[in-house]
Amino acid sequence: MTIRDVAKDAGVSVAAVSKVLRDAYGVSDALRANVRASMDKLDYRPLAAARGMRGQTYTIGIVLPDLRNPFFADIMDGVNTALERTQYRAMVGISQSSVETEMGIVESMIDRQMDGMLMIGSTEDRKNLDIIARRKPLVTIGHHDPEATTFDTVNNHDQQGAMLVVKHLAVNGYRKIAMFSLVSGTSTILIQRELGYRRGMMEAGLGKHINITSSSQILREVQLNARRLLTGPQRPDAIFCWTDLIALEVISVARELGLDIPNDLAVVGYDNTMFCDFAQNNLTSIDQSGEQLGLQAARLLIERIKGRAVTEHFVVTPRIVVRQSSTPAAISA
Amino acid sequence: MTIRDVAKDAGVSVAAVSKVLRDAYGVSDALRANVRASMDKLDYRPLAAARGMRGQTYTIGIVLPDLRNPFFADIMDGVNTALERTQYRAMVGISQSSVETEMGIVESMIDRQMDGMLMIGSTEDRKNLDIIARRKPLVTIGHHDPEATTFDTVNNHDQQGAMLVVKHLAVNGYRKIAMFSLVSGTSTILIQRELGYRRGMMEAGLGKHINITSSSQILREVQLNARRLLTGPQRPDAIFCWTDLIALEVISVARELGLDIPNDLAVVGYDNTMFCDFAQNNLTSIDQSGEQLGLQAARLLIERIKGRAVTEHFVVTPRIVVRQSSTPAAISA
DNA sequence: CTGAAAGCGCTTACAG
DNA sequence: CTGAAAGCGCTTACAG
Numbered sequence: 001m002t003i004r005d006v007a008k009d010a011g012v013s014v015a016a017v018s019k020v021l022r023d024a025y026g027v028s029d030a031l032r033a034n035v036r037a038s039m040d041k042l043d044y045r046p047l048a049a050a051r052g053m054r055g056q057t058y059t060i061g062i063v064l065p066d067l068r069n070p071f072f073a074d075i076m077d078g079v080n081t082a083l084e085r086t087q088y089r090a091m092v093g094i095s096q097s098s099v100e101t102e103m104g105i106v107e108s109m110i111d112r113q114m115d116g117m118l119m120i121g122s123t124e125d126r127k128n129l130d131i132i133a134r135r136k137p138l139v140t141i142g143h144h145d146p147e148a149t150t151f152d153t154v155n156n157h158d159q160q161g162a163m164l165v166v167k168h169l170a171v172n173g174y175r176k177i178a179m180f181s182l183v184s185g186t187s188t189i190l191i192q193r194e195l196g197y198r199r200g201m202m203e204a205g206l207g208k209h210i211n212i213t214s215s216s217q218i219l220r221e222v223q224l225n226a227r228r229l230l231t232g233p234q235r236p237d238a239i240f241c242w243t244d245l246i247a248l249e250v251i252s253v254a255r256e257l258g259l260d261i262p263n264d265l266a267v268v269g270y271d272n273t274m275f276c277d278f279a280q281n282n283l284t285s286i287d288q289s290g291e292q293l294g295l296q297a298a299r300l301l302i303e304r305i306k307g308r309a310v311t312e313h314f315v316v317t318p319r320i321v322v323r324q325s326s327t328p329a330a331i332s333a
Numbered sequence: 334m335t336i337r338d339v340a341k342d343a344g345v346s347v348a349a350v351s352k353v354l355r356d357a358y359g360v361s362d363a364l365r366a367n368v369r370a371s372m373d374k375l376d377y378r379p380l381a382a383a384r385g386m387r388g389q390t391y392t393i394g395i396v397l398p399d400l401r402n403p404f405f406a407d408i409m410d411g412v413n414t415a416l417e418r419t420q421y422r423a424m425v426g427i428s429q430s431s432v433e434t435e436m437g438i439v440e441s442m443i444d445r446q447m448d449g450m451l452m453i454g455s456t457e458d459r460k461n462l463d464i465i466a467r468r469k470p471l472v473t474i475g476h477h478d479p480e481a482t483t484f485d486t487v488n489n490h491d492q493q494g495a496m497l498v499v500k501h502l503a504v505n506g507y508r509k510i511a512m513f514s515l516v517s518g519t520s521t522i523l524i525q526r527e528l529g530y531r532r533g534m535m536e537a538g539l540g541k542h543i544n545i546t547s548s549s550q551i552l553r554e555v556q557l558n559a560r561r562l563l564t565g566p567q568r569p570d571a572i573f574c575w576t577d578l579i580a581l582e583v584i585s586v587a588r589e590l591g592l593d594i595p596n597d598l599a600v601v602g603y604d605n606t607m608f609c610d611f612a613q614n615n616l617t618s619i620d621q622s623g624e625q626l627g628l629q630a631a632r633l634l635i636e637r638i639k640g641r642a643v644t645e646h647f648v649v650t651p652r653i654v655v656r657q658s659s660t661p662a663a664i665s666a
Numbered sequence: 667c668t669g670a671a672a673g674c675g676c677t678t679a680c681a682g
Numbered sequence: 683c684t685g686a687a688a689g690c691g692c693t694t695a696c697a698g
Contacts, residue, residue: 002690002691002692003691003692004691004692012668012669013668013669013670014669014670014691014692014693015668015669015670015671015693015694016667016668016669018692018693018694019668019693021692021693022693024693026667026668027667027668028667028668031667031668045440045443045444046444046691046692047444047446047690047691047692048441048444048445048446049382049385049386049390049445049446049690049691049692050386050674050690050691050692050693051691051692051693052382052674052692053382053383053386053673053674053675053676053690053691053692053693054673054674054691054692054693054694055674055692055693055694057382057445059445061424066406067400067403067405067406067409068403068406068607070400070401070403072400073399073400073401073429076400076427076429077429080427080429080432080433081432084432089426089438089441089445090426090427091394091424091425091426091445092424092425092426092427093422093423093424093425094409094413094423094425096406096409096410096413099413099414099417100413105422107378108381108422110378111378111379111380111381111382112381112382112390112392112422112424112445113380113381113382219607219610219611223612248611249611249612251613252611252612252613252614253612255612255613256612256613274401274552277552278552278581278582278585279556279582279585279586279588279589280584280585280588280589280613281585335674335675335676336675336676337675337676345684345685346684346685346686347675347676347677347685347686348677348678348684348685348686348687349683349684349685351676351677351678352677352684354676354677355677357677359683359684360683360684361683361684364683364684379675379676380674380675380676382674382675382676383674383675383676383677383690384675384676384677385676385690386674386675386676386677386689386690386691386692387675387676387677387678387689387690388676388677388678388690
């Protein structure tokens with residue numbers, strides 16, 4: 001079932017069918033209706049691979065660093081919503097294994113003639129992102145680079161988010177507020193969150209309590225660092241964790257040590273993933289509207305594919321979702 | 334940079350280059366070396382879209398129902414390992430949104446000339462899977478259908494896994510062992526796990542305590558059902574949950590009700606995901622070796638793509654990973 | 667507004 | 683063992 005069959009059935013040229021397919025100008029309404037009827041009748045589906053030989057494949061590549069953080073699922077919801085009424089489809093490449101690097105996946109996507117790429121939580125630096133962007137339309141989520149001119153960025157205001165956390169904790173009477181961060185030389189996200197934490201502490205007059213612990217994402221190492229933090233001489237009375245999954249583990253370790261949450265220790269996460277609502281967690285967290293991020297990023301990418309050349313940097317305002325893990329009052333109430 | 338440029342640089346025909354590319358027979362070692370040198374020198378990458386017009390795209394499509402269950406990440410690790418030394422790449426389509434149905438994603442993948450599909454935890458019935466398999470090589474993970482002849486299946490022995498759970502609980506002195514299952518008319522996985530639970534209970538002489546509660550995956554509903562189960566007249570002393578995420582929430586609700594785990598209530602999950610190791614969960618679970626499942630499935634799929642016609646059904650033996658959530662002895666010890 | 671023809675970058679018989 | 687030519691299913695100037 002090819003474009004040729006449709007053309008024959010509708011009694012028009014192949015070029016005319018192609019135009020209807022692409023919603024290109026220069027076809028009469030009558031011809032269009034005629035062709036559409038034939039397409040429906042024959043159950044015709046254009047072959048994306050063949051379209052890609054000359055034009056677009058109507059495929060956008062999504063690069064994910066990891067499948068384990070549930071936050072990415074929220075983003076994908078938004079992406080799918082944005083693509084809903086378009087011909088575009090999202091295909092996801094996952095770089096979690098050491099075998100599959102982000103750049104390797106992007107190469108594969110370019111080989112497959114994808115029309116553009118959306119990179120989420122990328123650890124590549126600007127140089128590499130620029131190289132990609134020069135070849136294909138590119139949008140990033142979770143990569144702060146307001147100076148970038150070759151690709152669009154979509155972010156929540158991470159600095160502001162971290163400040164919201166500190167402010168909330170300070171208002172609730174916590175003083176020795178520590179931050180649990182991630183070891184990473186490249187994440188602009190973490191730089192912003194750490195910056196926001198520091199600024200928040202300074203503004204709350206808690207500068208002398210600034211205390212950042214960094215750890216990899218390996219569970220054992222997280223547990224080790226959490227234990228060290230909670231049994232040390234300067235035990236904090238609140239811990240702001242860079243992402244929810246870490247916060248859950250910090251809660252675990254704290255309870256194991258006999259600490260009551262939130263009376264002995266407040267814990268706050270980031271991303272407001274589904275785990276925050278689990279009854280035993282009840283975790284205060286920052287909502288950065290993953291769905292919004294995904295939706296806007298997909299929208300921007302399609303605009304770029306269609307020809308927009310000026311760069312856009314989209315920033316979502318984060319909001320704090322307060323739960324029991326940081327509100328001692330809620331318990332006595 | 335096309336195959337033509339490589340041919341010119343190497344001083345051979347385009348057909349010869351194509352043969353080297355495909356590792357096809359009928360080229361001398363000298364010519365092959367010569368061509369490879371040119372490919373390296375020119376940094377040539379074949380365009381998958383063009384290859385797909387006549388042959389393969391070297392792309393396999395992975396269909397995931399949902400990005401939130403961390404178990405899928407384990408499977409993807411195995412898939413990527415299996416693809417490591419091949420030309421094939423995995424591209425993932427996610428059907429979580431109501432917009433994107435599994436069949437819709439498969440259609441998109443066929444339009445994009447993917448060479449074969451791997452469907453994970455599919456809710457489609459045999460009829461639809463057969464329709465797909467007639468068009469493209471197909472392998473499923475998490476779909477029991479030993480009679481299927483058009484596609485391969487890869488599973489852990491879910492019935493056996495469930496029996497392991499019941500046996501373990503019975504040995505540890507639990508009697509009123511309930512099962513927390515999922516509302517679903519189509520999941521063959523759940524049918525097998527429920528069957529295993531029933532058989533296990535009968536064999537342990539606990540037939541009169543058989544008690545299956547089913548709920549959707551919506552958090553609120555899970556909480557409601559767990560609470561109902563734990564406050565009813567027939568309160569169980571152990572709950573076997575069909576997947577880890579549900580078990581975590583059951584633990585949450587139980588603790589909220591003041592129950593001690595594992596002394597008042599044992600909880601066991603399925604999938605042995607990373608969350609089981611979280612200190613506050615310490616969840617006993619069934620390991621179905623997601624990585625093995627992914628590895629075998631990818632291997633079978635490539636075999637099918639290369640021409641194998643006889644069907645294979647691969648079954649992995651599950652094993653139980655015992656942690657504190659089901660072993661009261663471990664606590665008093 | 668409509669259509670005939672060239673061409674995208676590969677693979678595949680087929681001939682030498 | 684090697685290569686010239688046709689063709690996969692589309693899109694894109696171009697001519698009418």
